[in-house]
Amino acid sequence: MATVYINDKPVDIGTERLNCVQAAERADVHVPHYCYHPSLTVVASCRMCLIEMGDLKDGKVTMIPKVFPGCQTPVKDGTVIVTGDYAKRDTSVPPLAYDPKYVPADRAKKAQADTLEGILLNHPLDCPVCDKAGECKLQDYSFEYGRGETRLVDEKNQPPNKPELSSKITLFTDRCIMCTRCVRFTREVSGQAELQVSSRGHHSEIDIFPGEPLENKLAGNVVDLCPVGALGSKDFLYKQRVWYLKSTDSVCNRCSTGCSIHVDANKDVVFRLRPRENPQAQGYFMCDEGRHGYHHADSTERIARPLVRRGDKLVAIPYLDAAQEFRNDFETHLRLHPGAVWAILSPFLTVEEAYLAARWLKGKSQQVKLALGHVPMVGEDDTYPKDRRGRPIQPVKFTIRAEKCPNRLGVEAVLRHFEGSVVPLAKAIESAKRGEAKAVLLTGGYPDPGTLNVFAEKPNDLMLAVTDIFHGAATALAKYVFPATTFSEKEGVYVNYAGLAQALHRSCKPPLEGRSEGQFFMDLAQRNGLFNAATIRKELAAEIRYFAKLADGIPELGVKLF
């Protein structure tokens, strides 16, 4: 058992191997830092985390008369740490027996102010036009720890910007503070080491090797890692000031890894996705497929209104009329020949939505057949880091999965409960081709147009109803088309490849006449009221044992179902 004292406060760290920054975090003391990141190697180059250190032995504190970089200095039993924030310490804790001549935090505070002055020497201070302003660590720490004014009389370095760094990322070279987080990321996590530091001293710059831009699939993370506004995402560049964005916790829907994300949206438009730290799901990062994969949400091509076939044409009619017409039609089929009615539940539905659909149909007749929707698979699981030739190396730090849907396991669990087994989509199509199926409800919600092209042709007497985001071969044949919603527009739970159930939260309204599938199935089942994910979750947790853990809400980082 090891006890560490941070600003007089004792913290028991057990047998863990921690550095001063991590140990201080345990005592709710934040040590400011730029270059340190828990998933990257420590270089201690920014000097922002400078602290004072000492030893407590026999009730007496011996302080070492210099400052240490907190990120690089491990703690042991009896270590005393004094940070620059000593004045803001928890005063209810009795102070340690320091040497009477020692002034706590005097050195650390001055060292941090000096560090910031050094960092700001060449910083252009163009905060008004910098996209990072508002969430910039340089702004925050300068405000809290820095000096009010500069003493520099010479001209600042103004190296030219490097928009050619990558097709997705631009570098504002003059804003860089040389923390090298991006360089270490490309070396240690994505592995292909596209970035490097060129030149020396005040002239050092982040750069690529000539003709080899930063184009790996994890490249977008360097923008999040950058503590200042040097690396900017071209996708988000100048789109919004960050203080207008409202951040909602959600789950990426682009593959079955199910990365925890922040959805940053303003006025019902998603502007960017950021990874949310979650050791159970993906760690600290997310891939560019997910990061830039939200544009379908505000595409003008989206199906935004319920459409009903009148003769040859699909005609937009109000949602309630369309839902009622579809329900009457579908329930007639259910009455006449329930064994010839299929519902295909897409792996893009949330658990609640799949449950509501299954509950409604199986409540009408046990003979209705439920099948799992199309599971898009692209290539093979893509693991990082990779070496310079693009071959994966161990240990794996990030995986982009081949299964490009977020909730296969969740929907399968619902299907297994109601159907007994998971019926593949192929069986439904076969049955439709043989003319045995009379009515099919095909749910989609696929973010890429053209994914749901499974019904290339259909028998004339088959009644096909489709919910999807984009038009395709299936909607062209359908009698009813309903708009589907995407991850930013619904509440619910996705279960990732490892059985981790995470909650989605709504950040935007669905387009025009769109309703979330949850609401749609509630209306079809003629359940009163508005769709409420938590209520439905309680119900399904009581009914399906697989989801029993979801009954009392879902923690921020999700809950493992098995």
Place this chain on the structure above:
Amino acid sequence: MSAKTVRWVEEPKMGLFERMYLPAIAQGIATTVRHILKPQVKTEQYPEQEPKLPANYRGVHRLNRDDDGRVRCVACYMCATACPAHCIDIVAAPAPAGWKDREKYPETFVIDELRCIYCGMCEEACPVDAIELTTLYDLTGLSREEMIFDKEKLLSVWDQTTKAGTDPVRTKSGHYGPAADLPK
């Protein structure tokens, strides 16, 4: 608040003389007669006579131009953020290729002059002195659309007011801030 801290005040009682109200009437007539004989208030004969307004009057906005005639605004959204009436709408974009001194400029810049409360916070927030309120006060229009000023209209207010010489630039001693004042 306790009952002890409350102090009750009685209004003074009027005597018989005051209750006749005749002295007050006489006082009023005296004031009227004094003003007839010797007028003390001078009525401004608007619109024949234009008022002379102080230079810090807060009228219609303008977008200032720099020495090259380009819009000075760098689309930082400070004015839109400071605006209590939410009447400023900006769409930012990377600056045209020829503009060497800046990276960002406003693609559109729209002020809803009807929604604006003319508080001047936008002018105060601007780091490059690009938006200013002028002494143009007689703002009229025949439709709501007409009162929504876009970038061209706001720049034309600059042209109009600088040509007329009514509104000199209210700069902060010629210093435009780091974003606009890069060395040439």
